[in-house]
Amino acid sequence: MEKNILLTIAYDGSNFSGWQKQPAAPTIQGHLESTLSSLFKKEILLSGTSRTDAGVHALGAKASFKADIGIPTEKIPMVVNNALCGREKGPFAIAPIRILDAEEKPADFHARFDCTGKTYVYKIMNSTEVDIFKRNYVYHVDKPLDIKKMRNAAEAFKGTHDFKSFESSGGNPRETTVRTIFDIKVTQSDELIEISVTGDGFLYNMVRIIAGTLVDVGRGKIDPDDLPRIIEAKDRTQAGHTAPPYGLYLAEVYYGDIERR
């Protein structure tokens, strides 16, 4: 019997050209679909919520597929993870993609269209010394960052705004650039600064421009009080720089009533 299966997926995006399948580049969707298809001996097509860019990671991405795969849903993570690790070199290798959970959904459930919100986390390492082993996983900023200013500035993003100032060109066409940010937090633990943003949806590069703008605030290049004006300008040139992709993590994807969370 065909089931509609929703997967929760973590991935290290370092060596992939993003989520979306491409004919001649390694992608997360492509790698996962080919693994699932050869494992279950039928063509499996994934419908993902978010087409993350090259270098962007996920702690809890979601994608669904419809198929009769002949194994209990709760066994999917173990079976698929074994297959993914089997594609790596060496007997102990861990795959860059990992299934964290699989659940059965109603036939009319759609991973992308039914999504009501997402949380992204952006990781910054604020230290004078470079750690080359973290270069694919954090944005290294060697100048001191004023975390209080960053927190004050972040408040301005909360609520429903037209975020045109925080959109890069080159994304898919959108009906509207109005989005709602339910929550944004800036936390610090030793040298690691994390910006966590939850919203109903995000424009192209929106979290990376928010992160870059907050870094510019932390470095004193942008005044925290200027944020409302920058948002209102609806002009990309008013906001700060676009932070690099490798600091960005798709952390959670929500279905159902997100505002009550």
Place this chain on the structure above:
Amino acid sequence: MEKNILLTIAYDGSNFSGWQKQPAAPTIQGHLESTLSSLFKKEILLSGTSRTDAGVHALGAKASFKADIGIPTEKIPMVVNNALCGREKGPFAIAPIRILDAEEKPADFHARFDCTGKTYVYKIMNSTEVDIFKRNYVYHVDKPLDIKKMRNAAEAFKGTHDFKSFESSGGNPRETTVRTIFDIKVTQSDELIEISVTGDGFLYNMVRIIAGTLVDVGRGKIDPDDLPRIIEAKDRTQAGHTAPPYGLYLAEVYYGDIERR
């Protein structure tokens, strides 16, 4: 004037086919030589101490070159690091290779032949949960490891022994398989176990077989009291498995009198 320059180098070996230059594969030596050569506008050839394998990392590798490069020795790290980062994609990218130090040596100094010892560190993550973001940087062992047993077993390696049981085939021919281990430590911090080994030299895969054998001891597959017998057997099949390359770090390279350290 030609100088003999000794570099201290850290590298993330994840995406390299090891140190040694190869015609058709990305290597640390190849990447660094081509960066230095185009930066200083003359052919720079590096003489390294250790030809680490694919996936192996370095915290403090050493390599020397002779050239008249026209800049003060103390500026070399900054200038070369800028050039290395310039070869990466994106404005904020950190290179996988980093020069930590540069010093001038006498004309007859040779990075490899004058080396009197090295410290390697082997990193194990002992946890039930997999962390995909560390998969290139630690050996993940999900079964519990008895650290006390590992420490007891490690004592047997200290001193001068014929380490034939701890050599893989396929390395360069050696005059002797006798080596001296000055020190070996097994430390634990939360889920991370580190094996730190200092010796006058190491056979092919020796540290990885020591690490794999200690993991087998920690899992109860090998008795710590068996270690002296395993060493004495001079037979690779008596020792434990070869731990994967990505947990291994060349930590320090010594010149001069190492035994008094």
